[in-house]
Amino acid sequence: MKILLVEDETRLAEAVAASLSKTGIAVDHTALLGDAIELARQQTYDAIVLDRRLPDGDGITFIPWLRSAGVVTPVIVLTARNEPKERVAGLDLGADDYLGKPFLMEELFARLRAVLRRPSALAEPSIVAGRMTVDPIRMDVMVGELQLDLPRRELMVLVTLAKRKGRTVLRSALEAEIYNYEETIQSNALDAHVSRLRKRLADADAGVSIHNIRGVGYLLKEH
Amino acid sequence: MKILLVEDETRLAEAVAASLSKTGIAVDHTALLGDAIELARQQTYDAIVLDRRLPDGDGITFIPWLRSAGVVTPVIVLTARNEPKERVAGLDLGADDYLGKPFLMEELFARLRAVLRRPSALAEPSIVAGRMTVDPIRMDVMVGELQLDLPRRELMVLVTLAKRKGRTVLRSALEAEIYNYEETIQSNALDAHVSRLRKRLADADAGVSIHNIRGVGYLLKEH
DNA sequence: CGACGACCATTGCGACAGGATTACGGCATG
DNA sequence: CATGCCGTAATCCTGTCGCAATGGTCGTCG
Numbered sequence: 375m376k377i378l379l380v381e382d383e384t385r386l387a388e389a390v391a392a393s394l395s396k397t398g399i400a401v402d403h404t405a406l407l408g409d410a411i412e413l414a415r416q417q418t419y420d421a422i423v424l425d426r427r428l429p430d431g432d433g434i435t436f437i438p439w440l441r442s443a444g445v446v447t448p449v450i451v452l453t454a455r456n457e458p459k460e461r462v463a464g465l466d467l468g469a470d471d472y473l474g475k476p477f478l479m480e481e482l483f484a485r486l487r488a489v490l491r492r493p494s495a496l497a498e499p500s501i502v503a504g505r506m507t508v509d510p511i512r513m514d515v516m517v518g519e520l521q522l523d524l525p526r527r528e529l530m531v532l533v534t535l536a537k538r539k540g541r542t543v544l545r546s547a548l549e550a551e552i553y554n555y556e557e558t559i560q561s562n563a564l565d566a567h568v569s570r571l572r573k574r575l576a577d578a579d580a581g582v583s584i585h586n587i588r589g590v591g592y593l594l595k596e597h
Numbered sequence: 598m599k600i601l602l603v604e605d606e607t608r609l610a611e612a613v614a615a616s617l618s619k620t621g622i623a624v625d626h627t628a629l630l631g632d633a634i635e636l637a638r639q640q641t642y643d644a645i646v647l648d649r650r651l652p653d654g655d656g657i658t659f660i661p662w663l664r665s666a667g668v669v670t671p672v673i674v675l676t677a678r679n680e681p682k683e684r685v686a687g688l689d690l691g692a693d694d695y696l697g698k699p700f701l702m703e704e705l706f707a708r709l710r711a712v713l714r715r716p717s718a719l720a721e722p723s724i725v726a727g728r729m730t731v732d733p734i735r736m737d738v739m740v741g742e743l744q745l746d747l748p749r750r751e752l753m754v755l756v757t758l759a760k761r762k763g764r765t766v767l768r769s770a771l772e773a774e775i776y777n778y779e780e781t782i783q784s785n786a787l788d789a790h791v792s793r794l795r796k797r798l799a800d801a802d803a804g805v806s807i808h809n810i811r812g813v814g815y816l817l818k819e820h
Numbered sequence: 821c822g823a824c825g826a827c828c829a830t831t832g833c834g835a836c837a838g839g840a841t842t843a844c845g846g847c848a849t850g
Numbered sequence: 851c852a853t854g855c856c857g858t859a860a861t862c863c864t865g866t867c868g869c870a871a872t873g874g875t876c877g878t879c880g
Contacts, residue, residue, distance in 0.1 A: 479769060565827095784858050785858080789840090792841055796841095812839095
C-alpha cells in the first residue's frame with residue numbers, strides 16, 4: 375500500500391507521512407507538481423493526496439492530466455479553506471474526495487480508507503490464503519480467529535505478497551512498495567524481513583509459505 | 598462511546614457535555630449545522646443529539662442528509678416545545694427519539710441509553726473477555742462478581758479496546774474516541790492511561806492484557 | 821560432473837524510536 | 851482540606867530496523 379502526497383507545507387507533509395507510515399502505508403512525498411507528474415509516471419499508487427496551492431501551480435490541474443493518461447487512482451484534494459466553490463471544481467475535475475485545511479489526521483485516514491475501499495481501488499476487500507486472512511485496507515492479518523501482529527515492515531511485505539498471491543512479485547516491486555524513494559536500501563534488509571516473516575508465519579501455522587524465485591523475486595503460496 | 602451534540606444554547610450544551618463526560622461518554626459539541634455535517638463526515642458517533650432551532654437552519658434537515666449518506670446513527674431531537682406537529686415531523690424524517698425542552702438531564706440520559714441499547718446501535722450488548730465483562734452502554738466493567746470502578750479516561754480506553762478485542766486499535770482511533778476535537782493532546786497522556794489501566798487490570802486479576810503494537814496501536818487480549 | 825560464483829537465508833549487533841512507568845502539580849470534588 | 855483524577859515530562863526500557871558476516875543453495879560453465 376503506497377500513496378503519493380503532494381504538499382508543500384513541510385510540517386504538515388511530515389506529520390501525514392509519519393502517521394501513515396505508522397499504519398503500514400508507504401508515502402512518497404513531493405512539494406512540486408512537476409515532480410508529482412514524474413513520480414506518477416514511474417509507478418502506480420493506491421491513492422494520491424493532493425494540495426491545491428503548490429509552488430509551481432494549482433494542484434488540481436494534475437487530475438485531468440492523470441485521467442487523460444488513463445490513471446484511475448483515487449485522488450483526495452486538500453484546500454486551504456472549505457469553500458464550496460473550490461470543492462465543486464475539484465470534484466468536477468475528477469477528485470474522489472475533498473478535505474479543507476486544517477483537518478484532523480483521523481479524518482484524512484477515514485477518507486483514505488473510504489476511498490481505498492471503493493471497488494475502483496486496486497485493493498480487494500480481503501484476501502484468504504491458507505489459514506490466513508489479510509485485509510489490505512485495514513492492514514491486518516488474522517490466522518484463524520487470532521490476529522497476527524507483525525512489525526510494520528514485515529506487515530507491508532506480507533500484504534504486498536498476499537495481494538499477488540500465487541504470482542511472483544519482483545524484488546524491486548517489493549522494495550518500491552515498502553520503502554519510499556527517500557529511504558534507499560543499502561543491504562539485504564528485505565531478505566531479513568522475509569526471513570523473520572517466514573519464521574512468524576511458521577510459528578503461527580498460517581498455512582502459507584514464501585518462496586524465492588532466484589534472481590527475480592518472491593512468491594506467496596498456500597500449502 | 599462518543600456522541601455529537603448540536604446545540605446553540607451554550608449553558609445547556611455545557612451542562613449536557615459535563616454530565617455525559619462524567620459517565621465516560623465523550624462529547625463533540627457544535628452550535629452550527631454546517632459544522633455538524635462536517636464532523637459527522639469526519640467520524641462516526643454512537644448517537645447524535647440535535648437541537649432543531651439552530652443559527653444556520655433547522656436542525657432537522659440534518660437527518661435526511663445523514664440517512665441519505667447511509668449513516669444509521671441514532672438521533673435524538675430537541676425542540677423548544679412539546680408540539681405534536683414538530684414531533685411527528687422529526688420522527689418521520691428518521692429521528693429515533695424526541696425530547697421537548699426544558700427537560701431533566703436524567704430524562705435525556707434515559708433516552709440515550711434506550712437508543713444506544715437498540716440493536717441498530719453499533720455497540721454489542723455486553724463483551725466478555727477473560728474474567729471481565731464490559732457493558733459498553735452502561736459503561737461499566739465487572740470482574741467476576743465485583744464491579745471494577747475505573748477513572749473516566751481509563752474506562753473509555755478499556756471499553757474501546759474491548760469493543761474490538763483481539764484486534765488492533767489504532768492509536769489515533771483511541772485518541773479520537775476518548776478526546777473530543779477541542780481537547781488536543783500534547784503528550785503521552787494516552788500511554789499514561791494505558792499504563793495505569795494495566796496495573797488496575799492486573800491487580801483485579803481480570804484475565805486480560807493490553808498489548809502494544811509498536812508504531813500502530815493497542816490490542817486487548819484474553820489470556 | 822564437479823567446482824565456482826552469484827544469490828539467498830539466517831542471525832547477532834548497535835542505533836534509535838517509541839512505549840512504559842512514575843513523580844509531580846494543577847484542578848475539581850466532596 | 852483531603853482525596854483522586856488528569857496531563858505533563860523526565861527517565862528508563864524494549865522492539866524494530868538496517869546492516870553485515872556467515873553459511874547454504876542453486877545454476878552454470880568449463
